[in-house]
Amino acid sequence: MADKKAMTVLILMTSDVHGFVLPRDYGTGEPVAKGLAKAATLIRRLRRDYPWHLTLDNGDLIQGSPLTFYHARYGGDTPHPMVACLESLSYDAAVVGNHEFNYGPGVLTKVVGEAKFPWLAANICRKGTTEPAFGAPYLLRTFPGGCRVAVLGLTTKYIPFWEHPQNIAAWDFIDPVEAARVWVPFLRGEKGADVVIVAYHGGLERDPESGEALERLTGENQAYQICTEVEGIDVLLGGHQHRGVVAEVAGVRVIQPENDARQLAKVLLTLERDRGHWRLAGKEADLLKVGDVPVDAEIERIVRPYEEKTQAWLEQPLGRVRGDMRINDPMAARLADNPYIEFVNRVQMHYSGAPISCASIFADTCPGFSAQVTMRQILANYMYPNTLRVLRVRGETIRQALEVTATFFARGSDGTPGVNPAFCRPKVQHYNYDMWEGIEYILDISRPVGSRVVLLNRGGEPLDPARLYDVVMNNYRAAGGSLYGMFSGAEVVRDIQTEVSELLTNYFLEHEWVEAACDHNWRVIGCSGEEQGRSEARAYKTDVMA
Known part of the structure; x- marks a missing residue:
């Protein structure tokens, strides 16, 4: 030894x-x-x-x-x-x-x-x-x-x-x-x-x-x-x-x-x-x-x-917002349509030509846009180098994706909405909750998982489960990774190689003013009365300001 x-x-x-x-x-x-x-x-x-x-x-x-x-x-x-x-x-x-x-x-x-x-x-x-x-x-x-x-x-x-x-x-x-x-x-x-x-x-x-x-x-x-x-x-x-x-x-x-x-x-x-x-x-x-x-x-x-x-680049002024496009309450912003997510979806639709879009608030730290928009705000909201892809999918696929999105919510014993722990562990995945434009829908989170989509229309008529629709989304979502395997293998109609952060920047540069508005095409119900009221009050305030 x-x-x-x-x-x-x-x-x-x-x-x-x-x-x-x-x-x-x-x-x-x-x-x-x-x-x-x-x-x-x-x-x-x-x-x-x-x-x-x-x-x-x-x-x-x-x-x-x-x-x-x-x-x-x-x-x-x-x-x-x-x-x-x-x-x-x-x-x-x-x-x-x-x-x-x-x-x-x-x-x-x-x-x-x-x-x-x-x-x-x-x-x-x-x-x-x-x-x-x-x-x-x-x-x-x-x-x-x-x-x-x-x-x-x-x-x-x-x-x-x-x-x-x-x-x-x-x-x-x-x-x-x-x-x-x-x-x-x-x-x-x-x-x-x-x-x-x-x-x-x-x-x-x-x-x-x-x-x-x-x-x-x-x-x-x-x-x-x-x-x-x-x-x-x-x-x-x-x-x-x-x-x-x-x-x-x-x-x-x-x-x-x-x-x-x-x-x-x-x-x-x-x-x-x-x-x-x-x-x-x-x-x-x-x-x-x-x-x-x-x-x-x-x-x-x-x-x-x-x-x-x-830092000098981040301070560059890009454009101005008329109205309120800030995210003051991330949970409220995920319970009812709001100007920020409406804007992101509208920009995706504008540059892709697709009639339907989905996007997310990536993190609770996303601030939205103030009256004077800078490059700093663009990257604070859209920090990933995603590009856009237009997929051709059936109405039933859209319903399946919405049911996955609806699992984001977990209700407390008093009906208060919270985030499903599966979206927080082992990794925070708030970016996996999508909000859609170009369709009308209601999610009822008091219902069992898998049956929370209680309304799904387009143009006031029920979405045809067998019909094909063109939908624009970021390339991460379009690849079918994480929770959204239903998109994997879907027909790709168009690939937009410009990053979304650059598209948002370009939109502000191309428009002297951007209106903070939304059409309230979706909402989440089944919450406690207080939280539901906050959500509806936020929606009303948005309408008035727009």
């Missing part, structure tokens, strides 16, 4: 940073407890205490904030700010996330080429091959004493259900479970890894303790399946779901941080060497909130020039 030694390896991981660096809200300018600049302070501090370490990003790095939107559109050949930040922090590797593809192959290729660190994705292969598209899909680090720690990168296979075909035409997305079955034994055997870490841009589809499904098992998230079906994994670093998790699944330590660098994932591996072999003796995992941690001065210096250009 004389040759026995021990060492501790620190693993640090960010995930779903989504382009947020400085801790300020882009909509209000107020300080917020998030951002890579805060996480950077923790990273540098922790690494001083542990000489043997790995620092990783788990995907969805380059999309999601006005900073990264502006750079993707107007940054030209300048280095990507997120890559520059990770380089400054000496990141060892990054995993390719689903949102890395949003700006097209040109932006992704440029970002990967700029980085000195590798991008890992074992299950994203060159089209028609089993060859990982971004090079070796693993990182193998040998620490003093010969201890070998391997990191295997995997990505959700669900990307083709969301992404534009032209953005992913060069790649195939295979099952990450199957990829892990190939690469984990390879790392253990041929590469002699003493520790294998899977960095998976995906989350837990089942409760880690009970094994009960947390969501519809579509294959979007497969972390539980990877842990239970693939032998030889010590730690799984998760992401994608935007929720903090520390758990144990089949002996695998699982950790994933919240989005926007609100948390830093920390894993401590204790290894012991006995008779020439290293053995993993302990695994500790913790999520560190950035909270009141100060901003890292070097990261702030790097990002400042990019941020100044972004």
